[in-house]
Structure formats: structure tokens, C-alpha cells
Amino acid sequence: MNSKEILIFDISSEYGHFRKYNTTTSPLTYSIPTRTAIAGFLGAILGMEREVADGVYPDGATPVQEFFSKENSDIAIQIINPVKKENVAMNLINTKKSFYNLTKAGRTQIEFELLKNVRYRIYFGLKNNESAFNELTERIKARNHHFSPYLGLAQFTATIDFVDVKQSEFIENSKKRFVEISTAVNLSKIKEEQPIDFDYSAMYSANNMPIEMNRNREVQEYSEVLIEKNGLPVKAKVENYYRIEDYGNILFL
Numbered sequence: 336m337n338s339k340e341i342l343i344f345d346i347s348s349e350y351g352h353f354r355k356y357n358t359t360t361s362p363l364t365y366s367i368p369t370r371t372a373i374a375g376f377l378g379a380i381l382g383m384e385r386e387v388a389d390g391v392y393p394d395g396a397t398p399v400q401e402f403f404s405k406e407n408s409d410i411a412i413q414i415i416n417p418v419k420k421e422n423v424a425m426n427l428i429n430t431k432k433s434f435y436n437l438t439k440a441g442r443t444q445i446e447f448e449l450l451k452n453v454r455y456r457i458y459f460g461l462k463n464n465e466s467a468f469n470e471l472t473e474r475i476k477a478r479n480h481h482f483s484p485y486l487g488l489a490q491f492t493a494t495i496d497f498v499d500v501k502q503s504e505f506i507e508n509s510k511k512r513f514v515e516i517s518t519a520v521n522l523s524k525i526k527e528e529q530p531i532d533f534d535y536s537a538m539y540s541a542n543n544m545p546i547e548m549n550r551n552r553e554v555q556e557y558s559e560v561l562i563e564k565n566g567l568p569v570k571a572k573v574e575n576y577y578r579i580e581d582y583g584n585i586l587f588l
Contacts, residue, residue: 339460339505341579342468343498344475345415346376347454350423351486352447356545356554363448364487366418366562367519370546370588371554372487373410373457374403380474380495381467382481398550405547405556409460409587411518414566416454418540422446453486456498458518458585472500503577503585514576515568517583521546523558524586525573532570537563546588560588 346368353365353372368376378399403410429443461468474480476497484493508514513532522530522541533539539561546556563569568583576584 339409339462339503339577340468340500341409341503341577342459342472342475342500343456343579343582344459345454345456345496345498346484346486347416347494347496348486348491349452350491351450351453351488352491353450353487355542361446361448364420364450365542365544366420366450366540366564367412367414367455367560368486369544370410370412371400371548373412373459374399374408374548376484376493377403377459377471379482379484380480381471400548400552401550407462407464409458409462411458411585411587413456413458413518413585414562414564415456416452417566418453418562418564419451420448421451423449450486458503458579458582458587460503460587472497499582501579501582503579505575506578506584507575508573511572513570513572514584516571516573516576516586517568518585519588520561520569520571520573520586521558521588522561525571527572530572531561534567534570537567538565539563539569558588 351364352362353368355363355365383399383402423446424444425447426442427445475495478495480495484495485491486493511527541559541561543557544560545554546558548554561569573586576586578584
């Protein structure tokens with residue numbers, strides 16, 4: 336039996352914003368955090384070293400996006416509170432007038448699409464680094480975060496609640512049956528025709544999201560990610576998945 340230890344915790348905030356890469360003057364938000372955002376979130380908890388300049392890190396420091404790469408870690412995201420969005424005008428510095436003189440620059444209002452009363456459940460596994468996994472677990476249990484984690488924008492400070500540490504069981508879906516998946520589904524991992532059994536009373540959304548970045552913050556992989564906005568399971572013909580007792584079936588991004 337192929338299994339791995341999974342840390343389970345919830346993140347929540349009154350507001351959140353995970354900007355879509357293809358929006359400009361009126362920023363829109365993804366309905367869930369991107370995998371890259373969760374990597375940065377975990378790095379903040381551990382206090383991992385940041386860049387001293389673009390693409391330049393202190394000697395011996397591992398960039399967050401490399402430390403939590405797909406090769407080194409597993410991340411799955413479940414919606415707990417139904418997705419709600421609202422538009423809010425936010426005051427920004429008007430750099431068209433002046434970039435360096437903030438008094439001269441003045442202010443401008445831009446409307447942001449924000450997530451409201453968000454709560455997500457994160458399933459996290461770390462490969463071949465038991466000490467970092469244990470440190471992260473203890474920091475989340477004790478709410479002893481090195482840097483304050485936030486949901487997309489610095490003013491949206493996150494609350495983190497430890498849930499559990501459980502063993503997950505790897506399962507091959509050899510008969511290609513529909514399986515209820517509790518987490519967001521990376522559609523690039525599904526090769527079957529008609530891979531989703533849609534419930535027409537549910538509310539689905541799919542977006543092209545960044546999955547992995549390099550040390551220079553250049554996106555190396557995008558994937559179409561499917562969610563059900565109320566947090567209901569998605570029935571999918573996946574090749575394999577992980578089952579966690581008491582928490583259901585999950586699929587890593």
C-alpha cells in the first residue's frame with residue numbers, strides 16, 4: 336500500500352484576493368488560492384528567506400517555490416465556505432502623476448473583486464523532509480508563525496486552524512469509475528473522455544491557474560482547475576487519487 340502523511344489545516348479571513356494573471360485595471364480574483372500562493376503562505380509560516388534582489392537569495396537559502404515544488408511537496412485545496420465575491424473600491428497611489436514623489440502623486444480608486452468570508456482546507460505533504468514537516472505542523476498547532484500569513488493581499492491577515500495529521504492511501508482507479516473528489520480538480524491530470532459527471536444543481540467554475548513557478552517567479556506550468564463553488568465533491572474519472580479516512584478523497588494540484 337502506497338501512503339503518505341498529510342497535514343490538514345484550515346485558512347480563513349474576512350476577505351481574500353488571488354489576482355487572475357490576465358486582469359489589469361479592475362483586478363479579478365480566483366475562487367481559491369493558487370498552488371503558488373499556498374507555497375508562499377507555507378514559506379511565511381516557516382520564515383523562509385526572501386529575495387534580497389530580483390532572483391537573488393541569501394547564501395544557502397532555498398527559494399520558496401523550489402522548496403514547495405511539485406517534485407518536493409503535495410498540495411490540495413478544499414472549499415469549506417461557499418465562494419462569495421463582492422466588488423470593493425480600494426485607494427491606491429496614482430503613479431501616472433509621479434512615481435517617486437508620493438505627495439505629488441495623490442490617490443486613485445480602483446475597484447477590486449474580493450472573496451468574502453473565505454475558508455479553505457489545505458492538505459499538505461512534504462517529501463523527504465520530515466524535520467520541516469514537523470516544524471510546520473508544530474507552528475500551525477501553536478499558531479507560532481514567523482511571518483504573518485495573509486490571503487493574497489497584506490491587509491487580509493489569515494487565521495490558521497490546525498485540523499489533523501493523517502495517513503493517506505494511494506488508490507488506482509483501474510476501472511475508470513467516477514470518484515467523488517473533495518478538493519479542487521486539476522483537469523490536466525484527467526485523460527478520459529467526458530471525465531466529469533456534472534450535477535446540474537451544483538455551481539461549477541474552471542479557471543486557468545498557475546501551478547508552479549521558478550526562483551525568478553516565472554510561471555512554469557498553468558493548468559485548468561475545476562471547483563464546485565459551494566464545496567460539494569466533484570465526480571471525476573481520475574486515474575488515481577488519495578483517500579484520507581474521515582476526510583474523503585483528494586487530488587493534489
